[in-house]
Amino acid sequence: MERALTLLDCFDETSESLTLAELARRSGLYKSTILRLATSLERFGHLVRGSDGRFRLGPALWRLGSLYRRAFDLAETIRPELKVLVDETGETASFYVREGDARVCLYRRNSPKAMRHHLSEGARLSLEGGASAKVLLAFGDDPADHDAGVRASGHAISLGARDPEIAAIAVPVFGPGRRLRGALAVSGPLSRFDEALRTRALAALEAAAARLEARTPPPHE
Structure with missing residues (x-):
């Protein structure tokens, strides 16, 4: 089972199909x-x-991915807010959740600008660096991960942390009982993320998070 999962994990948004030799190199399997x-x-x-x-991921994974996203029951409320964020900031808006030792881009609306931060929904990223990662750690269940500065300010900013050309700002989205549901983020080229844009993006994010928290249903047990 573990080796089969290792094989599937070789695919990403830049490698949607792989040869046998590429799979062998990436997985380390014969x-x-x-x-x-x-x-x-x-x-x-x-x-x-x-x-x-060439090998490609099969339709069963799409079905499982759809079930995974449906379990959060947030799409109908989050997608409109992502559109509002893009309209107000001109940059890409995303909603991330924590999955083990990674963060998953659950929902995404890309900026209409030619130069933008582009990422596919379902992409798994590290929890090291990045504004959304900082928020997920700071407001998560493990006190050892809590960043006092992020918790006090209620948001996180990253300027070239994960990618030297990308900047982002993120805020937490809570459910009932102040349970963390995910991180809402605006990201774009570092060259455009000046203080004025950061101020505008933070205000838009905080307003969007407040609206989402008012409409977010209780998490599934």
Whole structure:
């Protein structure tokens, strides 16, 4: 099971299809092992091998991803707020949740500008650096991760932390009982993230988070 998951984890937004050799290099598995695992993964719809011999993620993962996102029951309220954030700031707006030792971009609306911070929904990113990562850690369940400065200010800013050309600002979104639901963020090229934009983005984020908290249903048990 672990080796099969390692195989699936080789794919990302920049590598939507991979050759057998690429899978072997990324996973560290023998080609014979990969072919054996691929047979089972294809049978259950988790992997597809095209006529060109390249492997792609299968439709079963889309179904599972849809179920994962549906479990949060937030899309109908979050997507309109992301649009408002983009309209008010001109930059990309995102909603992140923590999943183990990573953060997942659950919902996203990209900036209409040609030069922008682009990321696909479902992308997994590290919890090291990045405004949304700081918020998820600071307001999460583990006191050891709490950043007093972020908790006191109620937001986090990153200027080139994860990517030297990208800046972002994020705020927490809480549910009933002040339980953290995720991080709402605005991000864009560092060259455009001057103090005026940061001030405008923070005000827009705080207003959006307040509206979301007023409409967010209790988390599923």
